[in-house]
Amino acid sequence: MAIPTSRAKEAAEISVNADECNACGLCVNICGDLSLKMENGVARKSETAIFGCIGCGHCMAVCPTGAIEIHGREISPADIFDLPAKESAATYEQVISLFERRRSIRTFKDQDVEAEVIEKILKAAKTAPMGLPPSDVHVMVLKGKEQTRAFAKDFCDYLETMKWFVSGWFLTLMRPFWGKANDEMFKGFVRPLFKIYPGKMRENINVVNYDAPLLMYFYGSPYTDPADPIIAATYAMTAAESLGLGTCMLGAVHPLIQHGSKARKFREDHGIKFPGREGLFVAIGYPAVKFKKGIRRTFASDQ
Numbered sequence: 001m002a003i004p005t006s007r008a009k010e011a012a013e014i015s016v017n018a019d020e021c022n023a024c025g026l027c028v029n030i031c032g033d034l035s036l037k038m039e040n041g042v043a044r045k046s047e048t049a050i051f052g053c054i055g056c057g058h059c060m061a062v063c064p065t066g067a068i069e070i071h072g073r074e075i076s077p078a079d080i081f082d083l084p085a086k087e088s089a090a091t092y093e094q095v096i097s098l099f100e101r102r103r104s105i106r107t108f109k110d111q112d113v114e115a116e117v118i119e120k121i122l123k124a125a126k127t128a129p130m131g132l133p134p135s136d137v138h139v140m141v142l143k144g145k146e147q148t149r150a151f152a153k154d155f156c157d158y159l160e161t162m163k164w165f166v167s168g169w170f171l172t173l174m175r176p177f178w179g180k181a182n183d184e185m186f187k188g189f190v191r192p193l194f195k196i197y198p199g200k201m202r203e204n205i206n207v208v209n210y211d212a213p214l215l216m217y218f219y220g221s222p223y224t225d226p227a228d229p230i231i232a233a234t235y236a237m238t239a240a241e242s243l244g245l246g247t248c249m250l251g252a253v254h255p256l257i258q259h260g261s262k263a264r265k266f267r268e269d270h271g272i273k274f275p276g277r278e279g280l281f282v283a284i285g286y287p288a289v290k291f292k293k294g295i296r297r298t299f300a301s302d303q
């Protein structure tokens with residue numbers, strides 16, 4: 001059996017055109033699945049594949065003669081494109097400037113994000129590496145602050161029906177199962193959120209997604225590596241920043257809409273197809289604030 005995802009259950013098919021193969025062996029060396037071997041001076045499908053071709057496409061991309069075709073798992077030779085020139089790639093200085101200039105933005109201009117800009121963000125996010133091709137990441141896109149506010153309002157209404165989730169008896173019951181750190185997080189972070197989100201919404205202040213003019217929610221299926229939607233969201237954030245937009249990742253909604261029948265109804269109401277271990281919202285819009293300084297950050301392991 002091939003490695004399953006929500007989109008693919010079978011291995012992809014590899015074919016090598018022996019007449020075009022120049023026997024360089026690059027495809028054999030690059031295949032992490034050992035799906036290819038050299039035989040009589042030609043690359044061929046091997047019998048020693050570990051999982052079966054996952055359709056990463058590396059062999060097609062490295063082949064200097066175009067002798068290899070992969071079909072299946074949502075990939076085909078039509079997905080090959082010419083690489084942008086090396087000189088056009090961002091330098092470290094450009095990348096670090098973009099990163100150092102970024103700050104989470106929570107106030108946005110009352111200006112929609114143009115359709116072609118949204119497409120550029122999604123195009124960039126689709127280049128994200130994925131645990132297992134084909135990408136199992138889904139994206140929900142809400143355009144315009146009316147949509148994002150309606151989503152936030154619905155979420156606040158839903159939270160009002162879920163107060164038992166942060167009640168004393170429930171947290172005491174769960175502590176032996178989910179441990180000290182979760183207990184502390186629930187008491188110090190999640191429980192206050194249950195008050196703050198709906199409370200502020202009643203004052204007409206949206207602190208769920210800040211009335212962002214664009215909201216993207218990256219989430220996976222139950223098959224997805226939990227990191228996949230987070231990496232795609234990070235690419236989207238970076239692309240949006242490069243296009244002059246401000247962004248803020250929003251982590252609080254996803255975990256609260258995973259479990260139980262009310263969460264399922266909320267997801268269904270908003271066209272969210274799967275519950276998943278990880279998911280992340282990114283609020284995006286033209287920033288209404290300008291920062292004067294950057295802020296140096298550290299890792300926990302720094303001394």
Ligand SMILES: Cc1cc2nc3c(=O)[nH]c(=O)nc-3n(C[C@H](O)[C@H](O)[C@H](O)COP(=O)(O)O)c2cc1C
Nearest residue numbers: 102103104105106208248249250251252253280295
């Ligand atoms: C995974 C993740 C989840 C986050 N969730 C929220 C959120 O729900 N609401 C919010 O206002 N900011 C959220 N943030 C933004 C952080 O608060 C912010 O990144 C942090 O304060 C550091 O500020 P900076 O992004 O300007 O460096 C989140 C950031 C990350 C990476």
